[in-house]
Amino acid sequence: MTRYSRRTLLKGGAAFAGASALGFPAIVRAQASTIKIGHVTPLTGFLGAIGSYAQLGVKLAAEEINQTGGIMGKQIDLMSEDSVNPATAATKAQRMLEQDGAVVLLGEISSASSLTIMQVAERNKKVFFSTGARSDALRGKSCNRYSFHCDIPNTVMVNAVGTALLQKGMVKDKKFFTLTADYIFGHDLLKAAKTFFAANNANLIGDELIATDVTDFSPYLLKIRQAKPDVVCCNLAGNQVTNLVKQYAEFGFPYPLVGFNLNTGDAWAAGEGNLSGTWPTVWYHTLDNPASKAFVAAFSKKYGKPPENHAWIDYITLKLLAQAMNELKSTDSEALIAHFEKQTQFDIMKARKGYFRNWDHQLVQEAYPFTVKPKNEMKDKWDMLVLGDAVPVPGEPLEKIYPTKAQNPCEMKA
Numbered sequence: 001m002t003r004y005s006r007r008t009l010l011k012g013g014a015a016f017a018g019a020s021a022l023g024f025p026a027i028v029r030a031q032a033s034t035i036k037i038g039h040v041t042p043l044t045g046f047l048g049a050i051g052s053y054a055q056l057g058v059k060l061a062a063e064e065i066n067q068t069g070g071i072m073g074k075q076i077d078l079m080s081e082d083s084v085n086p087a088t089a090a091t092k093a094q095r096m097l098e099q100d101g102a103v104v105l106l107g108e109i110s111s112a113s114s115l116t117i118m119q120v121a122e123r124n125k126k127v128f129f130s131t132g133a134r135s136d137a138l139r140g141k142s143c144n145r146y147s148f149h150c151d152i153p154n155t156v157m158v159n160a161v162g163t164a165l166l167q168k169g170m171v172k173d174k175k176f177f178t179l180t181a182d183y184i185f186g187h188d189l190l191k192a193a194k195t196f197f198a199a200n201n202a203n204l205i206g207d208e209l210i211a212t213d214v215t216d217f218s219p220y221l222l223k224i225r226q227a228k229p230d231v232v233c234c235n236l237a238g239n240q241v242t243n244l245v246k247q248y249a250e251f252g253f254p255y256p257l258v259g260f261n262l263n264t265g266d267a268w269a270a271g272e273g274n275l276s277g278t279w280p281t282v283w284y285h286t287l288d289n290p291a292s293k294a295f296v297a298a299f300s301k302k303y304g305k306p307p308e309n310h311a312w313i314d315y316i317t318l319k320l321l322a323q324a325m326n327e328l329k330s331t332d333s334e335a336l337i338a339h340f341e342k343q344t345q346f347d348i349m350k351a352r353k354g355y356f357r358n359w360d361h362q363l364v365q366e367a368y369p370f371t372v373k374p375k376n377e378m379k380d381k382w383d384m385l386v387l388g389d390a391v392p393v394p395g396e397p398l399e400k401i402y403p404t405k406a407q408n409p410c411e412m413k414a
Contacts, residue, residue, distance in 0.1 A: 033074055033075070034074055034075050034076070034077040035070065035071045035072075035074050035075070035076050035077065035103060035325075035331060036077045036079065036096075036100060036101045036102045036103060037062070037076055037077070037078050037079065037102060037103065037104055037105075037106070037318070037321075038079050038092075038093065038096030038097065038100065038102035038104070038105045038106075038107075039055070039058050039078060039079065039080040039081070039105070039106055039107040039314070040080075040081055040082075040083040040089055040092050040093055040096075040105070040107045040108055040113075040117065041054045041055055041080070041082070041083055041107040041108055041109060041131075041132070041310075041314070042082065042083050042084070042108075042109055042110060042113070043055065043082035043083075044082055044084060045084070045085075045238075046212050046213070046237070046238035046239050046240055047109045047110055047237065047238040047239075048082075048238075048239075049238070049239055049265050049266065049269060050109060050132075050238065050263045050265040050266060050308060050310045051082075051083075051109055051310065053265055053307065053308035053309075053310045053311040054107060054109065054131065054132060054310040054311060054313070054314040055080050055314075056299070056303055056307075056311055057299070057307060057310065057311030057312060057313070057314040057315035058078065058080060058106070058107070058314040058315060058317075058318050059078065059080065060298065060299060060302060060311075060315060061314070061315045061316075061317075061318040061319050061322075062076045062078040062318060064298070064319075065318070065319070065322045070322075071322050071325045071326060071331070072325065072326060072329060072331075076318075076322070079096055079100060079102065080107075083107070083108055083110070083113050083117075085113065086110070086112045086113045086115070086116045087116070089108065089110075089113035089114075089116055089117055090113075090116035090117060090119070090120050093105055093116075093117045093120040093121070093128075094120045094124070097120065097121075097124045097126050098124065102126070103126070103331040103333075104126060104127050104128070104129070104321060104331065104333070104336070105117060105120075105121060105126065105127070105128040105129070106128065106129040106130075106131055106314065106317050106318065106321070107129075107130075107131055107132075107314060108130055108131065108132060108133055109131075109132035109133060109238075109310065110133065110185070111133040111134060111135035111137075111138060111183070111184045111185040111188070112183055112184050112185070113133075114130045114132075114133035114135075114138060115133075115135075115138060115142055115184065117130070118130065118138065118142065118144055118146075118147040119144075121144075121146045121147055122144040122145075122146045122147070125146060125333060125334075126146060126333050127146050127147070127148065127333045127336050127337060128146060128147050128148070129147075129148045129149075129150055129317050129321065130147060130148065130149050130150065130151075131150045131151060131310070131313045131314050131317050132150075132151050132310050132313060132314075133149070133151065133185070134151050134152065134153055134154050134157065134185060134188075134189070134261065135153070135154060135184050135185045135188040135189075136153045136154050136155055136188050136191075136192060136403055136408050137184065137188050137408075138153075139153055139360045139361070139362045139403070139408060139410060140360070140403070140408035140409060140410050141408075141409070141410075143360055143361065143410035143411070143412055144412060144413065145337060145361070145412040145413065146333065146337070147361060148340060148356055148361040148363070149360075149361055149362050149363060150313055150316075150317050150363045151282055151313055151363075152280075152282045152365070152367050153362065153402070153403065153408075154185070154188050154189040154191075154192040154260070154261075155192045155195075155401075155402065155403045155407070155408070156280075156367050156401050156402055157189070157192075157260050157261055157280040157367065158189070158192045158193055158195075158196045158260045158280075159196070159367075159391065159401040160280040160367040160368065160369050160391050160401065161258060161259070161260055161278055161279060161280045161369050162196045162200070163369065163391055164278045164369035164388055165231075165258065165278060166200065168278075170230075170231055170256070170258075171197075171200045171201070171202045172200060172201045172202065173201060173202070173203070174202050174203065174230040174231055175202075175203050175205045175227075175228075175229045175230045175231070176197060176202055176203065176204050176205065176229060176230070176231050176232075176233050177204075177205055177206040177207070177223075177224050177227050177229035177231075177232050177233070177255075178190060178193060178204065178206070178207045178208070178232075178233045178234075178235050179207075179208050179210055179217075179220055179232070179233070179234055179235060179236060179244065180207055180208065180209050180210065180235040180236070181209075181210060181212060181235060181236045181237050181240065182209040182210055182211050182212065183212060185237055185261075186209070186210075186235050186236070186237070189235045189260055189261060190207060190235055192260070193233065193235065193260055205227055205229055206223065206224075206227045206229070208220050208223065210236065210240070212237075212238075212240065214240065215240075215243055216247075217243065217244050217247045217248075218247065221247060221248065221251050221253075224253065224255070225251075225253070228255075229255055230255065231255060231256055231258060232248075232253070232255050232256070232257045232258070233257075233258055233259060233260060234257060234258070234259035234260070234261070234262075235259070235260055235261060236259075236261070237261055238263075238266060239266060239269065241259065241261070241262055241263075241266045241267075241270075242266045242267075242269040242270045245257070245270040245274050245275050246270060246271065246274050248274075249273070249274040249276075256276070256277050257276060257277045258277040258278045258279065259277065259278075259279045259280075260280065261279075261280065262279040262280065262281065263281075263308065263309055263310060264281060264284060264285075264308045264309050264385065265308040265309075265310070267279070267372075267384060267385060268308075268381060268382055268384060271381075272375045272378055272381060272384070273375040275372045275384065276372050277371070277372070278369055278370070278371055278388075279369070279370055279371075280367060280368070280369055280370075281309055281367070281368050281369075281370055281385075281387070282309050282312075282313065282365070282367055282368075283309045283312045283313065283349070283350070283368075284309065284368065284370065284385060284387050285306040285307055285308075285312075285382075286385075286387065287349065287350065287387070289349060289350070289351065291347055291349040292349040292350070295307065295312065295315060295349060299311060299315075305382065306382050312349070316348050316349060320346050320348075321336075323346065324336060324339050324340070324344075327339075340356040340358075340361070341356070341358040341361075342358070343355045343356065343357065343358055344356075348363075348365055350365060350366050350390075351366065351390060351394075352365070352366055352390075352394075352398065354398075357399075357402075359405060359410060359412075360405075360408070360410040362402065364398045364399055364402060365398065366390040366391065366392070366398065367390070367391055367401065368387045368388055368389075368390055368391070369387075369388040369391070370385045370386060370387050370388060371385070371386050371388065372384055372385060372386070373385070373386055
């Protein structure tokens, strides 16, 4: 045990008194007058382009909340940083909670990084709202009671696109070839795709696992040419989707390219005329409702471009958190968990309200398939996509397209 002399302690006391006279209590009061919120998301690497939209969205939400009185009369102090990779994401999340005083965490797109942050949140008994990670496993075998999931999971993306493909006669007895990201997200997405293929009499004739740092897809495209599938399916993520789409267009294949994962920022980056086929999304800036239009207008005015789906999801997540804290008059994690486990419904700028399921903490909401406009019909580089009808259709329960307890069991510790 370290011991100090009486003289040393007196010196320390005098130093503290001096700091007090110079305004140290004012610093303490300033810190106590804010609500610290930690936000981590990839700003570099293969997910960096869409992560930058997430950061813009959450910053706009924080500014708007602060302008209207903050949380319980206190201003939000938003700490937003690059998660970089799973290990760094966990380190930053832990620092935000243990040293910086964050009362809640949100963000992330990588399923691998989200998993490490979930573990940090559970150890610290603080809630984490995973805004962009889509692996079913995070809501299933890896779930914990301190983590909530805001984006649509892999099974929903597969069902959204699969429904559209079924309507076009592109599934039954068709030969599929898939290209899959070689990490937890991709493995999980392939599993969901295989379940869909098996249930709808499709044949998976080939799959290639692709490392996340691959930029040249020509070896895989040559294998596709040899296999001669009816449909090629992309199970990649981030800018790898963009690179694949561009190279696929150059090869001029007759086989339609579809995908069970795509973020609109990556679609825009593919460039006019390169992207085609049917893909899934959780939100798009052309949705026709007053709340969505107001958000799009505010974001576009501030940043000079329309919001991507990650901007939307990080924006609404901070908004619903602030709403819950103001209603509860508390930032306590246990109070927040109890509030959301009541399956409280809230506006998420869609036709139907969303809610978190109490048994796996998944945000239940509509999803959409989309197709791509011909180049000559695009008004600008962001006017690329045409949303299909929301799934499930009106009148059907939202949970119809989500994994059931039997399909994706989640056992949370008390």
